[in-house]
Amino acid sequence: xxxxxxxxxxxxxxxxxxxxxxxxxxxxxxxxxxxxxxxxxxxxxxxxxxxxxxxxxxxxxxxxxxxxxxxxxxxxxxxxxxxxxxxxxxxxxxxxxxxxxxxxxxxxxxxxxxxxxxxxxxxxxxxxxxxxxxxxxxxxxxxxxxxxxxxxxxxxxxxxxxxxxxxxxxxxxxxxxxxxxxxxxx
Numbered sequence: 092x093x094x095x096x097x098x099x100x101x102x103x104x105x106x107x108x109x110x111x112x113x114x115x116x117x118x119x120x121x122x123x124x125x126x127x128x129x130x131x132x133x134x135x136x137x138x139x140x141x142x143x144x145x146x147x148x149x150x151x152x153x154x155x156x157x158x159x160x161x162x163x164x165x166x167x168x169x170x171x172x173x174x175x176x177x178x179x180x181x182x183x184x185x186x187x188x189x190x191x192x193x194x195x196x197x198x199x200x201x202x203x204x205x206x207x208x209x210x211x212x213x214x215x216x217x218x219x220x221x222x223x224x225x226x227x228x229x230x231x232x233x234x235x236x237x238x239x240x241x242x243x244x245x246x247x248x249x250x251x252x253x254x255x256x257x258x259x260x261x262x263x264x265x266x267x268x269x270x271x272x273x274x275x276x277x
Contacts, residue, residue: 134267177245196267
């Protein structure tokens with residue numbers, strides 16, 4: 092539930108009317124049991140359906156790493172995003188699916204070499220989610236940082252903040268760059 096993410100009584104410090112500036116597009120997604128999250132569209136390469144029979148498991152990996160998938164002739168690591176965030180793993184959900192929705196995220200990092208040339212290394216990761224819902228437009232200035240005590244510890248390394256919509260709905264805002272960086276550390 093969203094209440095697992097934030098405790099009750101958290102009050103927003105910035106309202107939609109107070110923020111100024113351009114909006115940014117986010118992809119809204121759902122994670123079980125009841126968490127709505129979003130990722131910035133500029134970090135997403137593609138949304139696709141993956142047959143689980145085509146994901147090759149890799150031994151001795153964390154439980155949330157499901158394996159690798161041949162995506163456009165390249166190896167794409169597949170991660171159960173809900174499990175990574177401390178939510179219900181796909182394998183423990185009541186409904187089994189033979190295919191899942193994957194969001195392919197990217198993180199382009201520039202590296203400068205001694206000669207002054209620049210090489211861009213792009214890292215990709217496939218995040219399995221329960222479902223993709225819709226696009227949301229949000230002003231990044233109104234994304235708020237929740238108090239540390241209100242956030243599940245598993246969320247902290249991958250969290251950009253949260254967005255309190257004018258309707259009162261709370262949406263967790265994830266940072267794709269942090270998710271990819273976290274995979275390199277594990």
